[in-house]
Amino acid sequence: MSSLIDRLWYGKGRPLRFLAPLSWIYQAVAASRRRKAWEFRNEVVPVPVVVVGNITAGGTGKSPLTALLVTEFRAAGWRPVVLSRGYGGNSAQYPLLVDGHSDPAQAGDEPVMLARTTGVPVVVDPQRRRGAAWALKQGLGDILICDDGLQHYALPRDVEIAVFDGARGMGNGSVIPVGPLREPASRLSSVDFVVVNGGEFEAGSRIESFQGIEHPQIYTMALEPSSLTNLITGESRPLSDLEGQSVRAVAGIGNPGRFFDTLRGLGAVVEGVPFPDHHDFKAGDLEAENGQWIVMTAKDAVKCQGFASDNAWVFSVQARLAPEFIASLLARIRQRTEQIIS
Known part of the structure; x- marks a missing residue:
């Protein structure tokens, strides 16, 4: 849509x-x-x-x-x-x-x-x-x-x-x-x-x-990338770890394409999965292949903490x-x- x-x-x-x-x-x-x-x-x-x-x-x-x-x-x-x-x-x-x-x-x-x-x-x-x-x-x-x-x-x-x-x-x-x-x-x-x-x-x-x-x-x-944090464990990783990493990027935001492009700009191999803005996420939305990370925005992460697995990462940005x-x-x-x- x-x-x-x-x-x-x-x-x-x-x-x-x-x-x-x-x-x-x-x-x-x-x-x-x-x-x-x-x-x-x-x-x-x-x-x-x-x-x-x-x-x-x-x-x-x-x-x-x-x-x-x-x-x-x-x-x-x-x-x-x-x-x-x-x-x-x-x-x-x-x-x-x-x-x-x-x-x-x-x-x-x-x-x-x-x-x-x-x-x-x-x-x-x-x-x-x-x-x-x-x-x-x-x-x-x-x-x-x-x-x-x-x-x-x-x-x-x-x-x-x-x-x-x-x-x-x-x-x-x-x-x-x-x-x-x-x-x-x-x-x-x-x-x-x-x-x-x-x-x-x-x-x-x-x-x-x-x-x-x-x-x-x-x-x-x-909007500058600021952090990459594991949704479950709270572990932080440098943004450079996205280079070459297979990512299933899920986004229930107003302009998901911008999010996907930002991850690609950091070198991630992105499978972009857009959802409607303010999407009500379910566990099935966060399925990924072996070795693939689930990466999402901070806005979506607040709705996924209760059922996400430890391959889910929160990608945050800050305005300049x-x-x-x-x-x-x-x-x-x-x-x-x-x-x-x-």
Whole structure:
């Protein structure tokens, strides 16, 4: 299904243009939601709120960027809290406080992954404005980072960051279902930063435009391999051990091809097995031939720990951006904080 969507949305032309009436309806519903949320435009949350999201469907690298922001904010003296919708989770009640030991079936895979990798409180609530209020009432932190919340208009925000997959970009430039856009490209004029993950640009730099979109704050990001850890034993191995190693790479993420290509770039002999995003893994999904490693992302690993064998390895990445981006973001937050106080 993923490869089919890639051809229809990210290939040449617009083969689904006959679905344009549905695209118009989609845009009308989204616009209606924005207007209803506009009543909160003057509402002030007493701490800075940073929203990381995208205007395209699928994976773009939002969660690694969120993890990087947590690290940078902590280094600057803040106490971050991550807000998440918890897609794929099914909790009996919300808000839900998530840590590294939470059940992904209840909390969702990305919130558990973020809790494990960052060590900060993660609050899951489909109504992120309610989750934000609860987090502050509990005294969990003093800055909120909303992972994948650009279209969650009811949540007041101080900074918006839109993330793109640099290779895929905006696809055919059409709105769902004709193309991959959740919102028209004009939406980018109102965000504070645009981050381009990978593609043809030099990583960790500032650029003037992206696919015809001009914006004063466009930065490139790289997802760099950071670790290879055995899911069961916790053993760490150098990434160089992937050279020549036969790997069955399983991926229930938004863009599995990028994951497979990264492993191949490290010299692994890869059998790529894509699954739908947020796939509910079973033991049968992790079968491998003798001598073959199962390699997965940190996001998928949180769902497989209970039944994986000791040939399962977690491949982790970390985001890298220009120091100029971090400095500009922190300056923007300080400015907004002063406005809140005044």
